[in-house]
Amino acid sequence: MKINLDRIIFENRKSIKEIEEGTLLSPKFNDEGLIPCVTVENETKEVLMVSYLNDLALKKTIATNKAHYYSRSRKAIWLKGEISGMTHKINEIYIDDDQDSIIFVVSLGIPTKGGKKASCHVGYKSCFYRKIKISENKLQLEFTEKEKSFDPEIVYEGIDNPTKI
């Protein structure tokens, strides 16, 4: 895909028929101006993360083929991998039936300070490195990634952890 940022126009939402069955791109942003985005690895189809985009983050992603996301805590657009090197190069962008959620299909970059290709700031490839299991009639999380792809203390040295309690 190659298109200039100022040529990217999202269409107005006029009819349910056009939104669901048409070829016009008319994404629906929520009351906060955001749309949820699922990031999937192109090669493995693995879900890597769930995030939000605003209008400009989606347009910048389309214009550059590099995933840009919107940070709700920092209230700012960020280019994925700018600090870490773990970029998300866009292969495809999908939108759903009512055009209120997005999929980025991406190829992963490698941490500039060392490690294997990965996406999650904790050190794992995917943010979804744990699944729910039931053990002795209690819920627990089980790790499905057995080791980290990089050392987050090296890759994100001096950077605040984005996770909030």
Place this chain on the structure above:
Amino acid sequence: MKINLDRIIFENRKSIKEIEEGTLLSPKFNDEGLIPCVTVENETKEVLMVSYLNDLALKKTIATNKAHYYSRSRKAIWLKGEISGMTHKINEIYIDDDQDSIIFVVSLGIPTKGGKKASCHVGYKSCFYRKIKISENKLQLEFTEKEKSFDPEIVYEGIDNPTKI
């Protein structure tokens, strides 16, 4: 997984270390009491839909192994497939690093009124049946599913379309 609904307890969020690296399930619901959920087909790893869950929808899903979602427009929990037959049987449930999004890995049911196994009310298998393409320096949507899996006018006869402009 087999556990009674009243045995399902979500832990309080006490430390970032425990949330990210621990084995306690402590999902973070947003200001509206919701958490985004990505539904993935077990057999193909295809992303089928993006939705929201509230506390009880997640607990009912875990207790029954049948996906329950929360409808923001109807302000109610719904059992996927109750009307159509296109159920989502749970294989696995993943949660992400900061525990504010969920993946349901599911097997699909078949429409009771006829058709192939599918998930999307428009008639396609996945809700993500279109991708963005650039044609003559303009954005367009291209269909990636070439034909519908069922006829929505038969399967959802007399039911309002959930899509809103």
